[in-house]
Structure formats: structure tokens, C-alpha cells
Amino acid sequence: MTIGIGDWSDYLSVEREKDYFRSLYTFLNNRINKDIYPPRGSWFKAFEYSSFASTKVIILGQDPYHGEGQAEGLSFSVPKGITIPPSLRNIYKELEEDDVDFTNPEHGNLISWAQQGVLLLNSVLTVEKNTPAAHANQGWELFTDQVINLLNDNKDHLVFILWGAYANKKSELIDTNKHLILSAPHPSPFSAHKGFFGCRHFSKANHYLESSKQQTIDWSIPL
Numbered sequence: 527m528t529i530g531i532g533d534w535s536d537y538l539s540v541e542r543e544k545d546y547f548r549s550l551y552t553f554l555n556n557r558i559n560k561d562i563y564p565p566r567g568s569w570f571k572a573f574e575y576s577s578f579a580s581t582k583v584i585i586l587g588q589d590p591y592h593g594e595g596q597a598e599g600l601s602f603s604v605p606k607g608i609t610i611p612p613s614l615r616n617i618y619k620e621l622e623e624d625d626v627d628f629t630n631p632e633h634g635n636l637i638s639w640a641q642q643g644v645l646l647l648n649s650v651l652t653v654e655k656n657t658p659a660a661h662a663n664q665g666w667e668l669f670t671d672q673v674i675n676l677l678n679d680n681k682d683h684l685v686f687i688l689w690g691a692y693a694n695k696k697s698e699l700i701d702t703n704k705h706l707i708l709s710a711p712h713p714s715p716f717s718a719h720k721g722f723f724g725c726r727h728f729s730k731a732n733h734y735l736e737s738s739k740q741q742t743i744d745w746s747i748p749l
């Protein structure tokens with residue numbers, strides 16, 4: 527299977543020839559009788575919407591939503607018509623308090639961010655129905671770590687937004703002399719009050735992009 531879309535293929539096509547990736551696909555093919563989310567055609571959707579050339583902000587998640595119809599291949603995002611998950615509701619609350627133009631859209635689709643160069647990347651790209659972390663430690667982490675390495679090594683002045691202890695571990699892969707890391711607790715209801723609320727990451731990201739002469743992100747979401 528071809529991995530990556532457009533200019534990502536130039537960087538990532540070599541990954542599918544590696545032993546870990548072959549093992550990952552064997553694992554996935556052996557679980558074809560399971561309900562795997564997102565659907566197969568959406569596993570690499572983050573790369574489809576945010577090209578390598580356009581990527582300037584990375585929001586890292588852990589693994590996809592495991593409820594039916596929720597996961598669509600973009601971290602934290604859900605299709606229109608699906609109930610907004612609690613973590614995303616808290617992201618919206620923070621946006622409403624941040625110094626950016628934002629009105630709650632009453633849906634959870636974040637494609638408009640991705641189309642501006644916000645890579646909405648989960649560390650693990652698949653999950654099974656009602657089973658969080660079902661596909662952890664099967665190879666996806668090696669693949670997405672390589673995505674981070676490629677961005678870190680080949681681009682300058684990126685913003686990496688890392689929420690929660692899991693995402694924060696990825697800071698080890700990022701050169702802070704070249705890029706900005708914005709860290710905070712996870713927006714989950716269990717931790718948002720511990721420092722996610724008030725982090726102002728969206729305006730901070732735009733200030734950094736502006737200072738490095740890049741187009742800022744319009745964080746507002748079409749209604």
C-alpha cells in the first residue's frame with residue numbers, strides 16, 4: 527500500500543519497505559475481522575490534507591477515537607454530525623478564551639486547520655472499536671516518530687503542540703534551536719484544569735509564525 531500523499535511520499539515511501547512496517551501490516555491484515563477505526567482509506571488522511579511543504583504546526587495526539595464513526599484520520603477531529611468529544615470541547619473552550627478569532631462551530635471537524643498546514647497527527651494511526659490503545663506498540667509509533675524526525679531535520683520554525691505526558695515525551699525528537707515546542711496537560715476533562723486551560727497555545731503559535739515571517743493560522747472553524 528502506498529503511504530503518504532503527494533510530497534509526503536518522497537519522504538515516507540521508504541518506510542513501507544522496512545521490517546517494522548511489514549510486521550505492522552501483517553498485524554493489521556490479521557485483524558481484518560475486527561472493527562478498525564478510522565476506515566482503511568483514512569489511515570493517512572493527516573498527510574492528505576497537510577502537505578509536507580505546507581506543514582508549519584503539528585498537534586500530536588495518541589491514538590484515534592475508538593467510538594463508532596468518530597475517527598477520521600486527524601487527531602482530535604471528528605466528522606460533522608458526530609458528538610464533539612470532551613477533549614475537543616475543552617480545546618474549544620480554550621480557543622474562546624485565547625486571543626484569536628473563534629466561535630464555537632457546534633461540530634468537531636478540524637479539516638480547515640489541516641488545510642492551512644496544521645498536521646493533526648496521532649502517534650498511533652489505528653485502533654479497534656471500544657478498545658483504546660489496541661494497536662499500540664505494533665509499529666505505528668516508529669512510523670510517526672519518523673514523521674517527526676523528517677519535519678525536525680528538514681524544516682525550520684515549526685510549532686509542535688504537545689498536550690499530555692504521552693505527547694510531551696516526543697519533545698526528545700525536536701530541536702528547540704530550530705522549532706517551538708508548546709507543552710501543556712492534556713485537554714481531557716481529567717487534566718484540562720491542571721494547566722491546559724489558560725495555556726494560550728493558539729495565539730502563541732501564531733505569534734511565533736508571524737515572527738518567523740510565516741502565514742498565521744486562522745483558528746476559526748467554518749460553521
